[in-house]
Amino acid sequence: MQLNIMMRENKFFDKLIKDVKDGKYFCLGCDTCGEATKINYKLQSIIDKEKLNYKIALITSETKIKYNDIEDPEHTFIIYSPSVNTGVDINLTSKTTQYMHIQGVSVNSISLYQMATRTRNQKELIYFSKVNEKEVKYENLSECRTHFKDINNMNEKLLNVSSAMSEDTDELKALENTFFKLYTYNEYVNDTLNSNTTLHFENILTDAGFNIIKEAKTPVKHLDRATSKDMNDNLKECKNDEFKKNI
Secondary structure, three states, rough: OOOEOOOOHHHHHHHHHHHHOOOOOEEEEEOOOOHHHHHHHHHHHHHHHHOOOOOOEEEEOOOOOOHHHHOOOEEEEEEEHHHHOOOEOOHHHHHHHHEEEEOOOOHHHHHHHHOOEEEOOEEEEEEEEEEOOOOOOOOOHHHHHHHHHHHHHHHHHHHHOOOEEEOOOEEEEEOOHHHHHHHHHHHHHHOOOOOHHHHHHHHHHHHHOOOOEEEOOOOOOOHHHHHHHHHHHHHHOOOOHHHHHHH
16 A cells, blocks of 8 residues: 655645645545534635536534445545544445544544545545644653652542552652553553654554655655645634524
């Protein structure tokens, strides 16, 4: 399976728009509901302007639409947020391009992998990521657990389940019970996965058999201001139109 990594956001959107105009149906996953909605309105405005007879299905927590609600998924551009993560298979007869637009603000790399592979019959995976690398808080699991052994670093959940009053000093002390171990393990894993979401996402895909094609020595370039403003204005205009229709 081929994995194409785009480093320029404008180029990513240009390809989406070209596919829509050419009637090349695709699936697009976004890691936020807002971005999925914004892209949906942008592509829908192009369909309306060009008077194209194509349909877009937007699946988010706000639309309440499910994959099984789509009448003809073979001839529909499918855009979805983390609402489609696990438990949903997009089974299409023809091989389809799978797109992913990653902002890195809501799900980790494992969930991104789940979203990217919902389309079972895909010919290629194309993604753009604007996620910056973050410094890890804990070098290892032991360091993470040492951090949370300090009562001052515990949150309410840990205090309620994994702490007890010392008989000698009448002070709270940490209990390394099962909940404590599970909680700190989860904290360590999330810290590691979120340290470089894009890199971990690529590694998972590579282990799954994807062949990475990446623009060499090209820094990540975000959407230019004019295009970004146009998409935001388009989103406001479409939402205003929907509001007026509902009124």
